[in-house]
Amino acid sequence: xxxxTQPDIHITVSEGASLELRCNYSxxxxxxxxxxxxxxxxxxxxxxxxxxxxxxxxxxxxxxAEFKRSQSSFNLRKxxxxxxxxxxxxxxxxxxxxxxxxxxxxxxxxxFP
Amino acid sequence: GAVVSQHPxxxxxxxxxxxxxxxxxxxxxxxTMFWYRQFPKQSLMLMATSNxxxxxxYEQGVEKDKFLINHAxxxxxxxxxxxxxxxxxxxxxxxxxxxxxxxxxxYTFGSGTRLTVV
Numbered sequence: 395x396x397x398x399t400q401p402d403i404h405i406t407v408s409e410g411a412s413l414e415l416r417c418n419y420s421x422x423x424x425x426x427x428x429x430x431x432x433x434x435x436x437x438x439x440x441x442x443x444x445x446x447x448x449x450x451x452x453x454x455x456x457x458x459a460e461f462k463r464s465q466s467s468f469n470l471r472k473x474x475x476x477x478x479x480x481x482x483x484x485x486x487x488x489x490x491x492x493x494x495x496x497x498x499x500x501x502x503x504x505x506f507p
Numbered sequence: 508g509a510v511v512s513q514h515p516x517x518x519x520x521x522x523x524x525x526x527x528x529x530x531x532x533x534x535x536x537x538x539t540m541f542w543y544r545q546f547p548k549q550s551l552m553l554m555a556t557s558n559x560x561x562x563x564x565y566e567q568g569v570e571k572d573k574f575l576i577n578h579a580x581x582x583x584x585x586x587x588x589x590x591x592x593x594x595x596x597x598x599x600x601x602x603x604x605x606x607x608x609x610x611x612x613x614y615t616f617g618s619g620t621r622l623t624v625v
Contacts, residue, residue: 435598435619438600438616443613445610488614493612494556495553495614496553497551497552499550500550502548
């Protein structure tokens, strides 16, 4: 079974600073990896996903993520954070055989002006 | 783009009553939908996989008699919380699997339902 770990529960950054959110996964084969963002009381919006090919994935809102098989990681990055980026971020792993999508515990991002 | 409509967005019910939540894919067919539960400030916990025309598959620890799932058409899945109790109060989110061609696929999420049992 697949699983996801997001080591950072809460991260605070200043507006304009760079950001990296960590994600580690566990899955026996090549996983499908996703990053979602959730605003309070809302559903989830897809930021980016990785299925195969180029390990550096570009997403919406200036986000990117890099798949590193050797480290079982899929960290999310943004070079300059905006106040509107404050939200909850979830990394998720999908299993091709079952189609299930399993989420990490999430990282709450707070942005200070 | 793909849209999933989830209703109601908020519901308050009395303890012991049942509540039905609908998840509808508006512009694509979804043979597979998923139901998640999210406690405050926590992650999404997968409850069950809903397959059109067949019985839902429940995750370990989820009571199938408490959380009834019906996927009667390619665009609609429903979750019914039966004999609701205050501990069932939570945020419920549905997700529809969309095949995009080849091995590519995506998940479209509803906006969630806040259930409060009093």
